Amino acid sequence: MSGTTIGTERRRHWPSLAARAERLARELVADAAPLRLAVQRTANGATLVDAGIAVSGSLEAGRRIAELCMGGVGWVAFATETRFPGVPFRIEARSADPVLACLTSQYAGWSLAHGEGERAWRAMASGPGRARAAKEALFTELDFRDLEAESAWFVLETDRAPPDALIEKVAADCALPPSALGFVLTPTTSLAGTVQIVARVLEVALHKAHALGFPLERIVDGLGSAPLPPPAPDFLAAMGRTNDAVLFGGEVQLFVSGPEEEAARLAEALPSSASRDYGRPFAELFAAAGHDFYKIDPMLFSPARVTVTALATGRSFTAGRLAPDLLARSFGLRAEV
DSSP states (O other): OTTSSSOHHHHHTOOOHHHHHHHHHHHHHHTTTTTTOEEEEOTTSOEEEESSSSSOOOHHHHHHHHHHHTTTSOEEEEEEOOSSTTOOEEEEEEESSHIIIIIIIISOOEEEEESOGGGOEEEEEESTHHHHHOOSHHHHHHTOOOOSSSOEEEEEOOSSOOOHHHHHHHHHHHTSOGGGEEEEEOOTTSHHHHHHHHTTHHHHHHHHHHHTTOOGGGEEEEEEEEEOOOOOSSHHHHHHHHHHHHHHHOEEEEEEOSOHHHHHHHHHHSSGGGSTTTTSOHHHHHHHTTTOGGGSOGGGOSOSEEEEEETTTTEEEEEEOOOHHHHHHHHTOOOOO
16 A cells, blocks of 8 residues: 555454454463462553562563564464573564564554653553554554454553553553553563563564665564573663673574565664674663663664575575674673684
């Protein structure tokens, strides 16, 4: 369709993210006890799932939350890691429609805020509820809004529950009562938070491809993996490790249509090493930038190594590099390279 990056025919076959996510959310709530989660209702009836604030949460909870975050059209698994000494496992993410799973659902693209000063509450919302509210420019570009289901679920990287007034506003934006909303709370320092953040390895490749202007309708399939970092009790250290897992250890393969020379150019531009800010663990880079994200090159946030396969010719193009030394520095491990 003119003016959008996804054709009408492809969008017509997109399932309701909210409907698929609702099933995953019900299963997550039903299994709260063995997953070490806590579930409660707010005063206005919304469901809160605590995955690491007052409870410990778990790795398996993080895996299932990541699949919920992908709207039920992406799959996340643990696998043995052999590329990085001292890191025995990795997280794998894949989707048969990465644009739908990663950009319209998993991407943390909706900024939520309430209050001012030290008591202000802020978080970036991800999850299938974003496609219900459709408040971001991306949904206008894609000409997509998911109104089929009567619920909306969000994943928040936060260590505090959202205020009731914020929940009321989100409900109004979704044209739903607060009782139809669910929020999964995943602190960066938690086990579940660590997993669901690193499971975005494929998503960051999609986001950067979009930022580079590559036509989204030509991204047909994709999968990625990144090493599972040890969680850190300090927020900045935890944020650094989850970012570095992708920047220095993430690997993605995208399958694209169109001319192979454009696939080759995409492969060259996608890896984190193509950024001017590449070369230091993220916590160190963030400190040097005065804790200001806007001073960091946005093109840094991408996997370490990328392969782009041109479906028209069957040729693959690989660029970037894994950096076990930088990963070991970030994870607090002894580098063996």
